[in-house]
Amino acid sequence: MIDLLGLVPAILRVSTPLILAGLGVHVSSRAGVLNIGIEGMMLAGALAGVVISALTQNAWLGLVAALLAGAVLAALLSVAIHLLRADLVLSGIALNMAALAGTTLALFALTGDKGISSSLPSLTLPMVRLPLIDDIPILGPLLSGHNVLTYAGLLAVPLVAILVNRTPLGLAMRAVGENPEAAAATGVPVLRVQVTALLISGLFAGAAGAFLSMGYVSWFSQNMTAGRGFIALAADVMGFGYAWGTMAAALLLGTTEAITLSLQGFGVPSELLQAIPYLVPVLAMVIHARRRKRREAH
Amino acid sequence: MIRFEHVSKTYPNGTVALSDVGFSVAAGTIHAICGENGAGKSTLMKILSGLELPSAGSISINGEPVRPDSPRAAAALGIGMVHQHFSLIGSLTVTENILLGQEPRRGPFVDRAKARARVLDLAARYSLDVDPDAKLATLSVAAQQKVEILKALSRDTRILILDEPTAVLSPPETEELFRRLVALRESGLTILFISHKLKEVRALAQQVTTLRAGRVSGDAPMSAISDDEIARLVMGEAGTSAIVRPEPQSAEARITVRGLTLRARDANDRLDAIDLAIRPGEILGIAGVDGSGQRGLVKVLTGACQPDAGMIAWDGKSVAGANTGALRRRGLAHLPADRFRDGGSRRLTLTENALAGAHRNYRFGPLLKPRAMIETTRGIIDRFAVRCPGPLAPLGALSGGNAQKIIAAREFGSNPRFLIVDQPTRGIDVAAANFIQDQIVALARSGCAVLLLSADLDELLRLSTRIVVLYAGRIVASLPNDPELTPARLGPFMLGLEVAA
Amino acid sequence: MIRNALAETALTLAIVFVVVALVLVPLAMTQADPVGVVTTFLFGPFKSIRHIGNIIELATPSMFCGLAVALILRAGMFNLGVEGAFFLGGLGTVAAALILPLPGPWLAPAALLAGAVIGSSVCVVPGVLRARYGASELVSSLMLNFAALFIGLYVLNVWLRDPAAGAMVSFKIPADARLPRLIEGTRIHIGVLLALAACGLGALYLFRTAGGFESRIAGANPSFAAHLGLDVARIGLRAQILGGLIAAFGGGIEMLGLYQRFSWQALPGNGWTGVTVAILARDHPALVIPAALFLGWLQVGGDLVARNFDIPNEAVGLMQALLLVTVTAAALTRNPRLLRAFGARSPGAAR
Amino acid sequence: SEPKKIVFLVNGNLGDKSYFDLGALGMNQIKAKYGDAVETKVIEMGTDQTKWLATFQDASEGDWDVIVGCTFEISDIMVEIAPQYPDKTYILIDGVVPFDEGKFGNVYSVTFKQNEGSYLAGILAAGLIADGTIPADWGKSIGFLGGMDIPVINDFLVGYIEGARSVTPDIKVAIAYAGSFNDAAKGKELALAQYRGGTAIGFNVAGLTGLGQLAAAKEAGRLALGVNSDQEAIFKDSDPEMASKVASSMLKKVDVTLLRAFDLYIAGTLPVGQTESIGLKEDAVGLVETGNMATLAKDPLKARIAAAKAGIVDGSITVSSGFVVSQADLNTLRDSVRP
Numbered sequence A: 001m002i003d004l005l006g007l008v009p010a011i012l013r014v015s016t017p018l019i020l021a022g023l024g025v026h027v028s029s030r031a032g033v034l035n036i037g038i039e040g041m042m043l044a045g046a047l048a049g050v051v052i053s054a055l056t057q058n059a060w061l062g063l064v065a066a067l068l069a070g071a072v073l074a075a076l077l078s079v080a081i082h083l084l085r086a087d088l089v090l091s092g093i094a095l096n097m098a099a100l101a102g103t104t105l106a107l108f109a110l111t112g113d114k115g116i117s118s119s120l121p122s123l124t125l126p127m128v129r130l131p132l133i134d135d136i137p138i139l140g141p142l143l144s145g146h147n148v149l150t151y152a153g154l155l156a157v158p159l160v161a162i163l164v165n166r167t168p169l170g171l172a173m174r175a176v177g178e179n180p181e182a183a184a185a186t187g188v189p190v191l192r193v194q195v196t197a198l199l200i201s202g203l204f205a206g207a208a209g210a211f212l213s214m215g216y217v218s219w220f221s222q223n224m225t226a227g228r229g230f231i232a233l234a235a236d237v238m239g240f241g242y243a244w245g246t247m248a249a250a251l252l253l254g255t256t257e258a259i260t261l262s263l264q265g266f267g268v269p270s271e272l273l274q275a276i277p278y279l280v281p282v283l284a285m286v287i288h289a290r291r292r293k294r295r296e297a298h
Numbered sequence B: 001m002i003r004f005e006h007v008s009k010t011y012p013n014g015t016v017a018l019s020d021v022g023f024s025v026a027a028g029t030i031h032a033i034c035g036e037n038g039a040g041k042s043t044l045m046k047i048l049s050g051l052e053l054p055s056a057g058s059i060s061i062n063g064e065p066v067r068p069d070s071p072r073a074a075a076a077l078g079i080g081m082v083h084q085h086f087s088l089i090g091s092l093t094v095t096e097n098i099l100l101g102q103e104p105r106r107g108p109f110v111d112r113a114k115a116r117a118r119v120l121d122l123a124a125r126y127s128l129d130v131d132p133d134a135k136l137a138t139l140s141v142a143a144q145q146k147v148e149i150l151k152a153l154s155r156d157t158r159i160l161i162l163d164e165p166t167a168v169l170s171p172p173e174t175e176e177l178f179r180r181l182v183a184l185r186e187s188g189l190t191i192l193f194i195s196h197k198l199k200e201v202r203a204l205a206q207q208v209t210t211l212r213a214g215r216v217s218g219d220a221p222m223s224a225i226s227d228d229e230i231a232r233l234v235m236g237e238a239g240t241s242a243i244v245r246p247e248p249q250s251a252e253a254r255i256t257v258r259g260l261t262l263r264a265r266d267a268n269d270r271l272d273a274i275d276l277a278i279r280p281g282e283i284l285g286i287a288g289v290d291g292s293g294q295r296g297l298v299k300v301l302t303g304a305c306q307p308d309a310g311m312i313a314w315d316g317k318s319v320a321g322a323n324t325g326a327l328r329r330r331g332l333a334h335l336p337a338d339r340f341r342d343g344g345s346r347r348l349t350l351t352e353n354a355l356a357g358a359h360r361n362y363r364f365g366p367l368l369k370p371r372a373m374i375e376t377t378r379g380i381i382d383r384f385a386v387r388c389p390g391p392l393a394p395l396g397a398l399s400g401g402n403a404q405k406i407i408a409a410r411e412f413g414s415n416p417r418f419l420i421v422d423q424p425t426r427g428i429d430v431a432a433a434n435f436i437q438d439q440i441v442a443l444a445r446s447g448c449a450v451l452l453l454s455a456d457l458d459e460l461l462r463l464s465t466r467i468v469v470l471y472a473g474r475i476v477a478s479l480p481n482d483p484e485l486t487p488a489r490l491g492p493f494m495l496g497l498e499v500a501a
Numbered sequence C: 001m002i003r004n005a006l007a008e009t010a011l012t013l014a015i016v017f018v019v020v021a022l023v024l025v026p027l028a029m030t031q032a033d034p035v036g037v038v039t040t041f042l043f044g045p046f047k048s049i050r051h052i053g054n055i056i057e058l059a060t061p062s063m064f065c066g067l068a069v070a071l072i073l074r075a076g077m078f079n080l081g082v083e084g085a086f087f088l089g090g091l092g093t094v095a096a097a098l099i100l101p102l103p104g105p106w107l108a109p110a111a112l113l114a115g116a117v118i119g120s121s122v123c124v125v126p127g128v129l130r131a132r133y134g135a136s137e138l139v140s141s142l143m144l145n146f147a148a149l150f151i152g153l154y155v156l157n158v159w160l161r162d163p164a165a166g167a168m169v170s171f172k173i174p175a176d177a178r179l180p181r182l183i184e185g186t187r188i189h190i191g192v193l194l195a196l197a198a199c200g201l202g203a204l205y206l207f208r209t210a211g212g213f214e215s216r217i218a219g220a221n222p223s224f225a226a227h228l229g230l231d232v233a234r235i236g237l238r239a240q241i242l243g244g245l246i247a248a249f250g251g252g253i254e255m256l257g258l259y260q261r262f263s264w265q266a267l268p269g270n271g272w273t274g275v276t277v278a279i280l281a282r283d284h285p286a287l288v289i290p291a292a293l294f295l296g297w298l299q300v301g302g303d304l305v306a307r308n309f310d311i312p313n314e315a316v317g318l319m320q321a322l323l324l325v326t327v328t329a330a331a332l333t334r335n336p337r338l339l340r341a342f343g344a345r346s347p348g349a350a351r
Numbered sequence D: 001s002e003p004k005k006i007v008f009l010v011n012g013n014l015g016d017k018s019y020f021d022l023g024a025l026g027m028n029q030i031k032a033k034y035g036d037a038v039e040t041k042v043i044e045m046g047t048d049q050t051k052w053l054a055t056f057q058d059a060s061e062g063d064w065d066v067i068v069g070c071t072f073e074i075s076d077i078m079v080e081i082a083p084q085y086p087d088k089t090y091i092l093i094d095g096v097v098p099f100d101e102g103k104f105g106n107v108y109s110v111t112f113k114q115n116e117g118s119y120l121a122g123i124l125a126a127g128l129i130a131d132g133t134i135p136a137d138w139g140k141s142i143g144f145l146g147g148m149d150i151p152v153i154n155d156f157l158v159g160y161i162e163g164a165r166s167v168t169p170d171i172k173v174a175i176a177y178a179g180s181f182n183d184a185a186k187g188k189e190l191a192l193a194q195y196r197g198g199t200a201i202g203f204n205v206a207g208l209t210g211l212g213q214l215a216a217a218k219e220a221g222r223l224a225l226g227v228n229s230d231q232e233a234i235f236k237d238s239d240p241e242m243a244s245k246v247a248s249s250m251l252k253k254v255d256v257t258l259l260r261a262f263d264l265y266i267a268g269t270l271p272v273g274q275t276e277s278i279g280l281k282e283d284a285v286g287l288v289e290t291g292n293m294a295t296l297a298k299d300p301l302k303a304r305i306a307a308a309k310a311g312i313v314d315g316s317i318t319v320s321s322g323f324v325v326s327q328a329d330l331n332t333l334r335d336s337v338r339p
């Protein structure tokens, strides 16, 4: 019953927001800032994309607005933790609360509806047909024709890896993330590096949000991120500090989710099916950690 | 050239680290700064290098008033600093560490080839040999020290600050470093040099400024001042007790090590068929260039890891498989080299740091007795002359030397049967160092078997009954500490040029 | 010392007032009775015994969860399973109360115990995986929270569901198992006393027992603990077991104290509140109490405003988020100049 | 005279596009109809259940005349509160209190027979396939996307299946539960999986999650059935293409019911102390027959639906309820229609 032809695109769809948000978490984590507020940033991005694309009737401007909205919230988080020196985790939690309340309020102000932006004629981001690959018999439909942000997310993985490993900013981020005092003593502008990383993180979160509201569906609805930011946090930790690892973890999480979704209706109680996507990653992590531990013992 | 005028510094927590400090440093000289632990030396240097801002006072360079407010600003003034606690990043490579913040670029990327070449060039120019591609965390402390120095020199540096650079170096390495420093001075650099070792100060410096409790207590050309006088200016009064070396108290070894082999991932930790015997009352010194296997030896002997081959016995009985907890219950004590990483916690109070491990002795029913613990700690603070706000201050509020004393007091106070002391006096002022050495000897005298690891050969020769030299994880010499044994005699063994096992 | 602590408290309160003024006053201006809005928020929760009761009702589970998180964080672990433990603890307690054939007075304690053990698994499993394999307890607990939710719902659906009820809720909790109420006119139940006692015991454990001390050593610096020969993995696991038991017990207390049946269909969020409480309390079990009461006040005040005026509760939520950030903002609460303005002595003078 | 005061306590948040929003709409209609003679208010109590009782108590202490709550979860709260405040009137939608205990003379309870409306939806879905309106290559099965596996959702499901079976006795129904009411992306993914598996038309009963099914229908080029409110209307202006995929919606007229209850209250004829179960007969549930349905469904099918409706109204057809069916029977039922 599970047809590969349908499953692969499903996996990519489910994984895309996790990859994008996971990369966002990854970038800020490398600079030593655990971005708990990623969920809220995604939500803001999702709303901004819908609103601006509806107002301008230009999906790309919507996307830009989504990215900016994520970055603006990231800047707010930065104000909280850098300027006010508030607790990082608590600020992240507060940001999520504020984003949920704020997007609902903004939606209400704009549409008179708290639940859904359906009265706004917002646009979606296009699906992309890859020129040559599209024509290959089986591979074509699997690899081509996905949302532009799906490709952007996959493409961003090497870019982030290069950013972190090959650029002066990445070097500074890694230094700051590992030992901020030492980095400061060397003259690395710790604050600027962390703020930059956080802003980049916000951009990714905004893109992840835009994918939900302008790719997956064509509207914003209350709390539509539904905990994906937290899953992205997990994906980053499971990626062991590598962009590729984060992507692999996001794909693993997305794959289990997609498979269990298409397993519904086979008589397994739905609650148990819904538990599986959360159990498989734990299992995978244990297996990995065990192998690593054994390797290190030698 | 550099003038400090009325410089004062009060830390936000109220500690007055410097008050009204004023003196000048002449261009092209090596200028030593001496003072006991917590005298304010590092603070003054941090002000000069832009890490701290003075609360009052001014600094001028070549008559120009300057006020570096960041390390970057200081670097722009030509000031580079080698920190007492390294400012290096473990997961980055040597090249990345040295060039952090000033990487050569190609487009938006770091030009790795060029960076590497620049580091090799720097290393060659200053004859400081480093592997540009090694990950920093895998390097020995001495190698890290070189990286730190290269880093300070990598920016067009005219004023070089060295905060206790020799504390972790072995004598041959120290000598090598001194030759470089003299060459640097001759090429026109001004060098500020902080050390607790008068011999080094004498060998290098033209001028010495002494600080005591945040004030300048003396400032004189080296030629015009005697060692005793410096010691007096530093400590208020001079006085080094002569040490009578302890003698083994029985023929039976307390600790026996046979064929001990450790195949660690880190080459610096590897051990190859080590044999040792330490008798009660004996201090066995371990000499060797840093990274010759000392760390591995300590790990295995403290139960932090298990050897791949060989055996360890206490009183003739094997302790195979015993972990740190089990060994401590048998009477192990260990003063670690890295005092803040392993020896204590900056966040916990002095009382908690001083009595951790022994805390189970302070129980009343299921509860601890805080009063009694604080009282004991007060006693330690008095006996070890710890400069601190009180027994409930966090360890982090102490200067490194004073923190070291608290940690030593804890380990020495546990009535050990086997004591491992690893660099016990590194970075500690003369008075405190003497005190700690006295304590080690007293413990040995009371029948404890002591293993002493130190990069300071004078210390080894002063305290040890016997000295074993490690090279590349192997014992290359085992020598009784008789009057013929000198640093010069140990040198070739340490560098692996000679073997006499 | 006391003087400085008082100054800190006064400063924190002042910050609360300023934030309320900055956010709530402009909102209040849109209303017919602006003064009423502000006073309702600030003092409304104290005006009637029932509302004070509401604060305490809300604070009770927050204390349990905050305490659990504080103990776990102190041991250097970052286990977020408190959320799932609270949920599963509630479910386990209700299940036990429904199933166990025990006489009246024994039913509640037995059910709570069973619930605590069952619920703690959400914290214990990540703890074991961490201790045994070094797998990140952050990730596994985050995941297991959801797994616990869905598995719990399955159990509820298959074994505990009351078919006579028109929703997925359990049978009614037997009256014998319900916790006695303490104060007439409120729903304050005996659970609050247990929560206070738990926080007190938690403080005693952490600061006055060998085990607690060892836990703090391991949390402050694991390699120091290893140097002392302490079993860091075991200490971490112990804290996670303890935290899991406390959180799950809190879930059971919540059920037996305030609910008629188990009716959660999603994670209730008390665990997240617990993280907030623990951070506000700087991981100090005794400070968990005021932190939980503070959050309870924030909630009740916000609800009162949203209920009685034409101010959307999202606006109140925004202000609450801002308050959370500002009361932990070191730049404000630790600012020496501000502290001095509130009567603190400068630390230098104190020496 | 003093205006009558009515408050609606939402045990969740507005914006669910389901009965909370519809209830709020009903409140607006009351206000619009009675103007200054009433004072209305909607209070969101959030999802923390421990706050609900406190809020009901507050409202009861206040000077409200009529207090409205909905969903089964509120029943237990009304049981506790209503007897304490006998001079208040309580309206409970979609829940009941034990009236036989005699303590609830001030409570009016009303439940919806969503199974009856769903029965019609089932006929429509199966009928569109059976009469060839839906191309054969779309697949032969119909879909159901529920928010959670809970009785009120299954009440829709049971009626839906029965209705479909009345057209095609061996109809296959793909059933999925999302486990969430606000995850549109997940709803879309579940619906896409159903459409991939040969579902031609799906019925969503999952709040905001369910709207994902409409996006899936648009992407897969299949049909969908909405719930509670007219989901075609939701997207008619902003996304006509998606709106065109909504064959119809099963209405649950909470707004109408609330307005009617208040009318009765003002007239003094509100049947307090008892429960009313309202369905097709009372026009409280039903299908949207304008819009797409008008053009899409062929006349015989429309006639068939009308006949079924008449049968239910006159009692010649009874539809099973998802509330009373046992878990085992439910499982058997679901197994029997699995594609």
Ligand SMILES: Nc1ncnc2c1ncn2[C@@H]1O[C@H](COP(=O)(O)OP(=O)(O)OP(=O)(O)O)[C@@H](O)[C@H]1O
Binding pocket: B011, B012, B013, B015, B016, B017, B035, B036, B037, B038, B039, B040, B041, B042, B043, B044, B084, B397, B398, B399, B400, B401, B402, B427, B429
């Ligand atoms: N950041 C700080 N905050 C508070 N007090 C500090 C800080 N840094 C240093 N101190 C205190 O200031 C005093 C001077 O410290 P400093 O490090 O300058 O001494 P030092 O002369 O370098 O000592 P050592 O020989 O141990 O290196 C000490 O009492 C120390 O505890």
Ligand SMILES: Nc1ncnc2c1ncn2[C@@H]1O[C@H](COP(=O)(O)OP(=O)(O)OP(=O)(O)O)[C@@H](O)[C@H]1O
Binding pocket: B013, B037, B038, B042, B043, B084, B085, B395, B396, B397, B398, B399, B400, B401, B402, B403, B427
């Ligand atoms: N923020 C701080 N608050 C309190 N004390 C501090 C703080 N920062 C540093 N210290 C203490 O002040 C001391 C001075 O710091 P510094 O980095 O100069 O080391 P040091 O004293 O020279 O160390 P060493 O003992 O190796 O000589 C440190 O040992 C540290 O314990």
Ligand SMILES: [Mg+2]
Binding pocket: B041, B042, B043, B084, B163
């Ligand atoms: Mg110093």
Ligand SMILES: [Mg+2]
Binding pocket: B037, B038, B042, B399, B400, B401
């Ligand atoms: Mg110092």
